[in-house]
Amino acid sequence: EVQLVESGGGLVQPGGSLRLSCAASGFTFSSYAMSWVRQAPGKGLEWVSAISAGTGSTYYADSVKGRFTISRDNSKNTLYLQMNSLRAEDTALYYCAKVWFGEGTTDYWGQGTLVTVSS
Amino acid sequence: DIVMTQTPLSSPVTLGQPASISCRSSQSLVHSDGNTYLSWLQQRPGQPPRLLIYKISNRFSGVPDRFSGSGAGTNFTLKISRVEAEDVGVYYCMQSTRITWTFGQGTKVDIK
Numbered sequence: 556e557v558q559l560v561e562s563g564g565g566l567v568q569p570g571g572s573l574r575l576s577c578a579a580s581g582f583t584f585s586s587y588a589m590s591w592v593r594q595a596p597g598k599g600l601e602w603v604s605a606i607s608a609g610t611g612s613t614y615y616a617d618s619v620k621g622r623f624t625i626s627r628d629n630s631k632n633t634l635y636l637q638m639n640s641l642r643a644e645d646t647a648l649y650y651c652a653k654v655w656f657g658e659g660t661t662d663y664w665g666q667g668t669l670v671t672v673s674s
Numbered sequence: 675d676i677v678m679t680q681t682p683l684s685s686p687v688t689l690g691q692p693a694s695i696s697c698r699s700s701q702s703l704v705h706s707d708g709n710t711y712l713s714w715l716q717q718r719p720g721q722p723p724r725l726l727i728y729k730i731s732n733r734f735s736g737v738p739d740r741f742s743g744s745g746a747g748t749n750f751t752l753k754i755s756r757v758e759a760e761d762v763g764v765y766y767c768m769q770s771t772r773i774t775w776t777f778g779q780g781t782k783v784d785i786k
Contacts, residue, residue, distance in 0.1 A: 590775075592723075600715075600723065600766055602775040614773050617675075650722055658729055659711035659770045664722040 557581040557663040559651050564668030571641050575668055577634040577651030585629035588654035590661060591636050593647035593670075601647075604636065605654065619645075641672045676701050676769050680778035686786045693754040695781045697767035702747050704771070711770040714743055714752045717780075718763040726765075727752065759785065 563575040577589070590605040604625040605614045613625050624637040634651050648669050652661035677700040687693045695714075703710045714727040725734045727743035730750060740755040754761055762785060767778040 599764075599780045600717075600768075600777040602777065605773075605775075616774060655728070658732070659705075659709065660713040660725060660728040660768070661723075662725050662728075662734065664724070666722055 557653065559653065559663060559665035561649060561651050561665045561668035564649065564670045566671045566673065567641055568674050569642060569672055571672070572637070572639045573641065573670060575636040575638065575649055575651075575670070577636075577665060579632045579634065579651075579653070582653065584627075584632040588656055589625075589627060589634045590652045590654050591625060591634075591649060592652055592661070592664075593645075593649045594667070595644075595647045598647075603649070606634070608656070638670070641670075643672050646670060646672045675774055676703070676772055676776050678767055678769055678776050678778040680765075680767060680781050682781060683779060684782045684784075686784055687754075687757045688786050689759065690756050693757050693761075693783055695752045695765055695767075695783075697745075697750045697752070697778050699748045699750075699769055703750075703769050704747065710746065712743075712745070712750050713768045713770065714741075715766045715768060715777075716761075716763050717766065718760075721763075723766065754783075757783070757785070 558580045560578045588607045591603040606625045622640045626635045648667040650667045651665045653663040655662040679698045681696045715723040717723045731743045742753050764780040
C-alpha cells in the first residue's frame with residue numbers, strides 16, 4: 556500500500572524558514588518523480604514544486620522560485636521542501652504527491668502538513 | 675502559465691441525478707507526445723485530493739464507473755451519471771501538459 560506521510564509544518568514568523576519532509580513507503584521511491592502541492596485555508600489547490608526520479612531535475616512555481624528548494628533522499632525514501640523567506644501568503648496545507656510519470660498525473664497524496672506564517 | 679477555468683463553481687444535485695462539470699484551458703493541452711494530460715481530482719471534506727480520471731477519460735483504479743471524463747484540446751467535462759452521497763466534495767481539473775501544473779478553481783458538489 557502506498558503511503559505518504561508529511562511532517563515538519565508549524566507556526567513560523569514572516570521571513571523565517573521551515574523544512575517539510577514526506578516519508579514514502581509501499582513503492583520504489585527512487586523510481587518516481589514527486590511533487591508538492593499546497594492549499595491555503597478554504598482555497599483551491601496550487602502546484603508548488605516537483606522533482607524527477609533519475610536526474611533529480613527540479614521545477615518550481617513562480618510564486619516560490621528562489622525561496623523554496625525541493626530535494627529527495629532515495630536512501631531514506633524521503634522527499635523534502637526547504638522553505639525560506641516565508642510570507643503570510645505561504646500559509647497553507649502542504650501535500651506531497653507521487654507522480655505517475657507514464658500518465659502525467661499524481662496518483663497518491665499524503666494527508667498534508669500545515670504551515671502557518673504569522674507574527 | 676495555463677489557466678484552467680471550471681464551471682459551475684457550485685453544483686447542488688439531487689441524489690441519483692446526474693452532474694456535469696466543465697473545465698476549459700487557456701491553451702491547448704495536447705502535449706508534443708500526442709497525449710493530453712488532463713486529470714480530474716476529488717476532494718471530500720477534510721480529506722486530501724484523490725485521483726479520479728487521468729488523460730481526459732481514463733478512470734483510476736477503484737473509481738466507480740459512474741464517473742466519466744471527456745473532451746479534447748481546451749474543453750473537458752467530468753460527468754457523474756448518478757450522484758451518491760459519498761460524491762459530495764470539491765472537484766478539480768488539473769493540467770500537467772506543461773512543466774508548471776495548474777488546477778481549476780474547484781467545483782463544489784453537494785446534495786440539494
